[in-house]
Amino acid sequence: MQIILDELGRLETDAVRQITTAGTLDILEELRVQVLGKKGRLTAILRGLKDLTPDQKRDIGGRANQLKSKLEELIVSRRDELMGAASGPGLIDVTLPGRPLHHGHRHLVTLVMDQIVNIFQRMGFEIADGPDIETDYYNFSALNFPPDHPARDEQDTFYVEGDRLLRTHTSGVQVREFEKRKPPVKIIAPGLVFRNEAVNARAHCVFHQVEGFFVDTNVTFSDLKGVLEAFVYEFFGSGVAMRYRPSFFPFTEPSAEVDIRCFFCGGKGCPICKNEGWLEILGSGMIDPAVLKNVGYDSERVSGYAFGMGVERPAMLRYQVNDIRLLFENDIRFIRQFR
Ligand code: DAH
Numbered sequence: 001m002q003i004i005l006d007e008l009g010r011l012e013t014d015a016v017r018q019i020t021t022a023g024t025l026d027i028l029e030e031l032r033v034q035v036l037g038k039k040g041r042l043t044a045i046l047r048g049l050k051d052l053t054p055d056q057k058r059d060i061g062g063r064a065n066q067l068k069s070k071l072e073e074l075i076v077s078r079r080d081e082l083m084g085a086a087s088g089p090g091l092i093d094v095t096l097p098g099r100p101l102h103h104g105h106r107h108l109v110t111l112v113m114d115q116i117v118n119i120f121q122r123m124g125f126e127i128a129d130g131p132d133i134e135t136d137y138y139n140f141s142a143l144n145f146p147p148d149h150p151a152r153d154e155q156d157t158f159y160v161e162g163d164r165l166l167r168t169h170t171s172g173v174q175v176r177e178f179e180k181r182k183p184p185v186k187i188i189a190p191g192l193v194f195r196n197e198a199v200n201a202r203a204h205c206v207f208h209q210v211e212g213f214f215v216d217t218n219v220t221f222s223d224l225k226g227v228l229e230a231f232v233y234e235f236f237g238s239g240v241a242m243r244y245r246p247s248f249f250p251f252t253e254p255s256a257e258v259d260i261r262c263f264f265c266g267g268k269g270c271p272i273c274k275n276e277g278w279l280e281i282l283g284s285g286m287i288d289p290a291v292l293k294n295v296g297y298d299s300e301r302v303s304g305y306a307f308g309m310g311v312e313r314p315a316m317l318r319y320q321v322n323d324i325r326l327l328f329e330n331d332i333r334f335i336r337q338f339r
Contacts, residue, residue: 008067011041108327116210174187201322213307215287228307240260255284
C-alpha cells in the first residue's frame with residue numbers, strides 16, 4: 001500500500017513539472033498519453049487497485065482520481081498557454097510591411113524577339129520554327145551553299161555526328177516550310193543558332209535570329225523594302241535613317257544588307273558603330289531560284305524574298321547593354337532590370 005502511495009507521489013512531482021514546462025503542443029500531448037493514456041502511468045496504478053481491500057481502494061482510488069483531475073486541468077491550461085504564444089499579441093507585429101513577392105518575367109532577349117515577331121505578325125506573317133539540330137541539307141545544301149563554301153568550315157559550324165550539325169542560322173526553316181506548303185507562304189521564324197566562335201563582349205557562340213520569308217506570284221524587291229521599312233520604323237523609331245548595301249548570300253539574288261544610322265552618335269562615328277556612322281541590322285534578298293527549285297516550286301511562276309536578323313544585337317543597342325555575355329549569364333540582378 002505504501003508502495004502505491006510513494007508511486008503516486010513520484011508521479012505527481014514528475015508530471016506536474018513536465019506538464020508545466022512542456023515546450024510545444026506535441027510534447028504536451030506525448031506527456032498526456034504517457035500519464036493518462038490507456039498504457040499511462042496513472043492508469044496502471046488505478047488498475048493495480050483491484051488487489052487491495054475495499055478501504056484501501058477507496059483511499060488510494062480517491063487520491064489517484066484527484067491527481068488525474070489535477071493533471072488534466074494542468075494540461076488544459078498549459079495547452080492554452082502554448083497556443084496563445086503561437087498567435088497572441090506581442091509576438092507578431094502586424095504593422096510590419098509584407099515581404100515583396102518577386103514575379104517572374106520574360107528575359108530581355110525573349111522580350112525583344114517577341115517584339116520583332118509581333119511586328120511581322122501584324123503584317124500577316126505566320127510563326128514557324130525548326131529543329132536546333134539540323135542536317136547539312138537544310139542548313140546548307142538546299143540553300144544553295146556550294147560544297148566548298150567557307151561557312152561549312154568546321155571553324156563556324158558545330159558538327160554533331162554524321163551530317164548533323166547545330167544550325168548556324170534560321171534560314172533552313174525556309175526549306176522545311178516550303179517543303180510542307182504551297183505558295184503563298186509568308187512566315188516569320190524565331191530561334192536559336194550556334195556558331196563555333198570565340199566568346200567575347202561582342203560575339204557569342206549561341207544567339208538568336210529571326211528569319212522572315214514570303215513566296216507568292218509577283219513578289220518583288222519593292223515588297224521586301226516595304227516590309228523592312230515598316231519594321232525598322234516600328235522597332236527603332238520612325239525618325240531613323242536606313243540604307244541598303246549590296247551583299248552576297250548563296251540563297252538570295254540579289255542580296256542586300258540593311259543598316260540604320262547609328263543612334264548613339266547620330267552618324268558622326270563612335271566606338272559603337274566602329275566609326276562607320278551606320279549599324280548593320282539584317283541580311284535580305286530575293287530568294288534564289290535555285291532554292292525554289294530545290295523545294296519543288298516553279299521558279300518561273302513564283303518568286304519570293306527572305307530576310308534574317310540577329311536578336312541580341314538590336315536588344316543591346318536598344319537597352320544599352322555593352323557585353324553580349326550578360327545576356328546569357330542569367331545574373332538575376334541584370335535580368336530584373338528589363339521587364
Ligand atoms: N542567314 C543569314 C545569316 O545568318 C542571314 C540572312 C541573310 C537571312 C539574307 C536571309 C537573307 O533570309 O535573305 O547571316
